[in-house]
Amino acid sequence: xxxxxxxxxxxxxxxxxxxxxxxxxxxxxxxxxxxxxxxxxxxxxxxxxxxxxxxxxxxxxxxxxxxxxxxxxxxxxxxxxxxxxxxxxxxxxxxxxxxxxxxxxxxxxxxxxxxxxxxxxxxxxxxxxxxxxxxxxxxxxxxxxxxxxxxxxxxxxxxxxxxxxxxxxxxxxxxxxxxxxxxxxxxxxxxxxxxxxxxxxxxxxxxxxxxxxxxxxxxxxxxxxxxxxxxxxxxxxxxxxxxxxxxxxxxxxxxxxxxxxxxxxxxxxxxxxxxxxxxxxxxxxxxxxxxxxxxxx
Ligand SMILES: Nc1nc2c(ncn2[C@@H]2O[C@H](COP(=O)(O)OP(=O)(O)OP(=O)(O)O)[C@@H](O)[C@H]2O)c(=O)[nH]1
Ligand SMILES: [Mg+2]
Numbered sequence: 001x002x003x004x005x006x007x008x009x010x011x012x013x014x015x016x017x018x019x020x021x022x023x024x025x026x027x028x029x030x031x032x033x034x035x036x037x038x039x040x041x042x043x044x045x046x047x048x049x050x051x052x053x054x055x056x057x058x059x060x061x062x063x064x065x066x067x068x069x070x071x072x073x074x075x076x077x078x079x080x081x082x083x084x085x086x087x088x089x090x091x092x093x094x095x096x097x098x099x100x101x102x103x104x105x106x107x108x109x110x111x112x113x114x115x116x117x118x119x120x121x122x123x124x125x126x127x128x129x130x131x132x133x134x135x136x137x138x139x140x141x142x143x144x145x146x147x148x149x150x151x152x153x154x155x156x157x158x159x160x161x162x163x164x165x166x167x168x169x170x171x172x173x174x175x176x177x178x179x180x181x182x183x184x185x186x187x188x189x190x191x192x193x194x195x196x197x198x199x200x201x202x203x204x205x206x207x208x209x210x211x212x213x214x215x216x217x218x219x220x221x222x223x224x225x226x227x228x229x230x231x232x233x234x235x236x237x238x239x240x241x242x243x244x245x246x247x248x249x250x251x252x253x254x255x256x257x258x259x260x261x262x263x264x265x266x267x268x269x270x271x272x273x274x275x276x277x278x279x280x281x282x283x284x285x286x287x288x289x290x291x292x293x294x295x296x297x
């Protein structure tokens with residue numbers, strides 16, 4: 001449909017040209033033909049649209065990140081440094097995305113960010129970058145709003161959250177594994193720092209004092225601060241805080257009934273907090289990033 005302003009312009013143009021047609025003794029063209037001619041005249045504007053088809057046969061990674069979530073978390077009084085319910089809400093949105101888009105094979109999330117990996121052969125949105133990105137960002141954001149009450153029944157959502165996003169193509173599985181390792185190392189570094197920082201602040205230190213105390217400290221020293229000052233063994237903190245969250249399809253436990261019936265193994269989307277840097281996870285779930293398997297589909 002043409003917007004009103006455009007319709008009026010087309011109509012004015014029609015009237016003027018109609019006079020010319022009449023003066024030359026021609027029949028008045030039908031409105032449908034006229035609109036088609038007008039459309040051809042304006043169609044050139046499409047040539048300004050950028051070509052944004054992503055490289056074929058590359059893993060597509062979409063990373064979304066909460067926009068100004070520092071403020072969003074303050075306004076909604078999230079627990080510091082980790083709000084379990086807020087993280088569960090993020091995970092639930094990611095799970096919905098995997099359930100909606102079969103070509104997304106894996107997702108990894110921490111804090112206010114989530115990365116989604118699309119299989120190499122995906123033809124989702126004909127691999128148009130801006131379409132894929134806007135689809136995932138908008139789906140995640142509306143899921144976040146829709147599910148808010150489920151995770152925060154006592155808290156009002158005070159203003160609309162928003163997420164930004166980017167798309168990156170990786171040519172090999174090894175690089176995708178490194179990408180995920182990078183995000184999980186980041187999760188560890190930030191979580192360890194934030195846990196120490198907020199324990200120091202909650203115990204009465206000023207924010208500046210806490211920052212100064214932690215400046216230049218290594219992993220081991222931070223663990224010692226936690227143990228000596230607060231009797232906290234970092235490794236016993238909830239695994240979701242330390243390792244982040246992975247979302248992927250996994251085999252549902254075989255039931256006796258289904259095995260007896262010879263049913264095919266059912267896959268369902270699960271949320272997990274494994275170490276995804278080590279081989280163990282990938283040995284167990286080879287099918288997730290298996291290119292041969294993906295090509296066979
Ligand atoms: N209290 C609390 N804050 C959180 C939690 N998860 C994320 N945040 C906040 O969200 C921020 C995420 O970091 P960034 O993405 O770098 O910061 P941002 O404010 O979202 O800024 P932009 O992404 O650049 O728009 C953290 O610095 C925290 O302030 C949580 O579980 N609890
Ligand atoms: Mg953010």
